[in-house]
Amino acid sequence: MKKALGELLSGFVSLLTGMRITLRQFFMKDVTVRYPHEALKMPKRYRGHIVFVRDAESGKSLCIACKSCEKACPSDCIVVDGIKREGEKRKSVTDFNLDFTRCSLCGSCVEVCPVDALEFSKNYNLASTRKDVYQIDLVKRMEDGPK
């Protein structure tokens, strides 16, 4: 009898403590944002899919088609090709295809690049129902858009 009463009392105390904490939380500021109306800022080092870095002067890609990234990639998702144009010292890139369906965003390609021609995009809205959306042509992407 005594034990039952004790349990009843401690149960009541537990209940009150819970209520007090929950009630206090009720008046606190929201921790969520109303995505997609508001969105959080991506940190500087956020790893999205890779994009080309533009040369500040010519506006072209810095890539020299050395294929280091192709070799470093653990998932074999990069295919690079380039040609050596006349009058230029280095090779320039003609094809750079990223198969994003296989990419695990490890960043090995960015790290291994000898001329720092790759960077991460901050784009994370990448949901789609079509597979070809994820075959990203980096050369075309750079030529088409401002970035």
Place this chain on the structure above:
Amino acid sequence: MLLEKTNLVKSGDNETFVLNLGPQHPATHGVLRVKLTMDGEYITRAEPVPGYIHRMHEKMGENRTWAQFLPNTSRIDYLSAMHYTHAYVAAVERAAGIEVPLRAEYIRVITSELNRISSHLVWFGAFILDLGGFTPLLYAFDDREKILDLLESVTGARLTYCYYRFGGLCNDVDSDFITGTKEFIEYLKPRLEMYRQLVTNNIILKKRLEGIGPISAEMCRKYGATGPVIRGAGVACDVRRVEPYSVYPELDFEIPVYHEADCMARYLVRMDEMYQSLRILEQAIAKLPEGPIMGKVQKSVKVPAGDYYFAVEASRGRFAVRIVSDGKEIPYRLKLRAPSFSNLSLFEEASQGMMLPDALALMGSLDLVIPDIDR
């Protein structure tokens, strides 16, 4: 005596039925299937059926270069990715004789301990959710989000960090991270006290956990269970203490041990570990030296032929990497010793004769991560 099975089935008839718990059951946290043979509400046999998300991580390691395996390490146990990467890079560093700068080691400890807290917070929320309490999950995830933001600002990812490299780290931490971590430490202390009031002292939780699911130290040894499971059984076994690595010997912290060996003991071990992790964080930040974050490493790491082993204390227990090299640029053999697998192994014996809801409490207290079991 708690270790006695108090509610063993005594009926002699064979009127049992088979109940499939999982592979898509909310209480199993992933795709673990447990085939339960039930006698009414009592379990007579529980047979775990793992393997639904087996991804051949070990085999993958054997057909790619040493560095190419790094992203895999974050995906074995996605909740304690830092520890797993640490074990792998440290194994390769030990094999190739690479020196790691002191600053890098301290940052490894800081990020690992942040990761441990975030992992325990997920377990805390999910465990209470298993027992029927929804609110603590939301509080715990709110706190965890702060850790993820911190780690994201440094590593660029929220879960699959892939932050450590052979010989150091891929990028340095900035002062924002340090102040952010300091603020977080001060933020979490009252939150942990709040959890104590709200959850640990709650009578419902006590009734669900105290004396439930005894796992003796002997059983832990039999199945190789480590981490909070064995520490809840009264054995102070923590890789950070028994096989010190990194800069842990220079830091002052305690290994929480409880002797009750029940679900409550394992719960309390993890709750105390969060406090200890905060202590480690405070000291590591105070001691953080200036200097380089990368040691001298060749462009492609060469591991001399031989057999190497390295263990770390992950959130769920001892995680070890064994690498066998034949001197080539890809590993000959890569063995991953995952703590969740051993911790699951004892479930069959430990859950015998338990009631179903108690067995779920037991399973929750083991803190299973299914990708870690399957690998």
